[in-house]
Amino acid sequence: MELRLAVKSVAFALLVVIGIPGNIFIVLKFFHIRIVEKKLLPTNTILMSLSLFNVFVLLCRVLPHALNYTGLEDFLNDIQCQILMYVYRVSRAMTICVTSLLSCHQCILIAPVNKKWKFLKHMVNPNVSIILAMLLGMNMSLYPSSLLYTRTRSNATRSPYTLRLGYCDVDFLNYISYIINGLVSAIREIIFVGLMTLSSIYIVYVLHNHGKAMKGMRSSDKVQSRTVEHKASRAVIMLVVMYALLFGMDNCMWVYTLTMSNVSPDVSDTRLFLAASYAAMSPYLIFATNPKVNHVFIALFKRKRMEIIKGIS
Numbered sequence: 001m002e003l004r005l006a007v008k009s010v011a012f013a014l015l016v017v018i019g020i021p022g023n024i025f026i027v028l029k030f031f032h033i034r035i036v037e038k039k040l041l042p043t044n045t046i047l048m049s050l051s052l053f054n055v056f057v058l059l060c061r062v063l064p065h066a067l068n069y070t071g072l073e074d075f076l077n078d079i080q081c082q083i084l085m086y087v088y089r090v091s092r093a094m095t096i097c098v099t100s101l102l103s104c105h106q107c108i109l110i111a112p113v114n115k116k117w118k119f120l121k122h123m124v125n126p127n128v129s130i131i132l133a134m135l136l137g138m139n140m141s142l143y144p145s146s147l148l149y150t151r152t153r154s155n156a157t158r159s160p161y162t163l164r165l166g167y168c169d170v171d172f173l174n175y176i177s178y179i180i181n182g183l184v185s186a187i188r189e190i191i192f193v194g195l196m197t198l199s200s201i202y203i204v205y206v207l208h209n210h211g212k213a214m215k216g217m218r219s220s221d222k223v224q225s226r227t228v229e230h231k232a233s234r235a236v237i238m239l240v241v242m243y244a245l246l247f248g249m250d251n252c253m254w255v256y257t258l259t260m261s262n263v264s265p266d267v268s269d270t271r272l273f274l275a276a277s278y279a280a281m282s283p284y285l286i287f288a289t290n291p292k293v294n295h296v297f298i299a300l301f302k303r304k305r306m307e308i309i310k311g312i313s
Contacts, residue, residue, distance in 0.1 A: 006069075008069045009066060012272075012273070012276075015058065015062050015276045015277065015280045016063050016066055016280075018280050018281075019054065019062075019279055019280030019281070020055060020063075022283035022284055022287070023055045023279070024051075025283065025287075026048065026283045026287065027052050027055070029293050030051075030292070031048070041292075042105060042125050042128040043102070043105060043109075043232060044290070044292060045128050045129060045132070046101055046102045046128060046132070047102070047286055047290065050098045050099065050282065050286075051282075051283050051286065053092075053095050053098065054091075054095060054278075054280075054282060056087055057088060057091045057092055057095060057279040058276060060085075060087045061085075061088040061092075062272065062276045062279075064167050065165070065167070065269075068167040074167075075167065076152055076168060078150075078151050078152050081150045081151060081152050081167070081168035082147045085146040085165075085168060085170065086143060086146040086150075088146075089146045090143055092275060093139040093142070093185075093188065094135065096188075096189055096247065097135045097139065097192050098135070099240065100192040100193070100196040101131060102236055102239065103195070103196045103200050104124075104199045105125075106199070106203060107199035108124055108125075109233075110203065110233055111202075142184055142188065145170075145172070145181045149170050149172050149177070150168055151169050151170075152168055153165075153168055153169055163268060164268070189251060193244075193247075200236075200237055203233045203237060204237065207230060207237075231289075232289075234289070235289035239285060239286075242278060243278055246274045246275065246277050246278045247275060247278060249274050250274040250275045253267060253270065
């Protein structure tokens with residue numbers, strides 16, 4: 001195996017090894033909380049959904065890609081390629097929409113209680129599951145192209161508007177189909193990234209005003225004023241920043257590919273690695289910032305530290 005292929009194989013395999021266990025842990029942890037406590041906070045429902053769709057992204061796109069670069073070839077037929085690509089495209093779209101929903105929901109949570117925001121709080125909080133279902137239905141309806149144009153890899157001549165994914169080819173046949181598919185994705189992402197950006201700016205504005213209000217307070221008062229909502233808001237901002245960095249570069253490359261025919265596999269691989277990095281890394285950020293997930297480990301760490309201190313003394 002030549003060095004370039006070996007590096008790609010190791011890189012994508014690392015995303016799978018790091019990302020799938022982390023996301024599954026988050027999903028199972030929130031599912032356990034739902035069973036034990038008989039409820040799950042709307043924010044945690046959104047985070048569990050994000051991790052679930054991250055698993056599908058890694059399983060349906062990154063894992064086959066890693067296997068292909070290890071030398072495993074022609075292991076999927078046309079139908080399997082179509083199913084994997086469809087699930088991947090829908091799941092990738094859902095990670096964008098769910099991250100945007102998370103940002104918008106947190107924005108509504110920390111907003112002041114006036115007539116306008118009160119209405120949104122009562123509308124969104126109880127209906128997070130319904131909103132998630134609506135987003136899923138929307139994204140499932142946007143990607144028939146994955147079923148229509150995806151085929152197993154072939155040495156036969158394809159049209160110039162073909163995305164070669166290594167183990168599968170997506171041949172859009174003509175320029176119109178190629179552009180329409182790209183524009184649908186681009187427009188959806190512009191809308192949801194716009195919502196994400198606006199809500200995140202508002203969250204930063206609220207946190208900034210909160211910080212100014214705390215100046216001059218006693219340290220005990222400052223600790224009391226650091227509410228769960230404000231800590232969660234900082235966690236959301238970190239997720240949004242991670243998304244903006246990784247998917248921003250991915251989307252810039254995607255717009256660039258719309259101006260080309262016969263896109264280089266290296267370009268597609270780079271886009272996939274950037275998008276999949278969000279799916280692989282986000283569960284660890286959730287783990288580090290969500291007290292419902294990490295409280296057991298924090299308690300064990302504190303207990304172990306106390307035992308070490310007692311042993312030394």
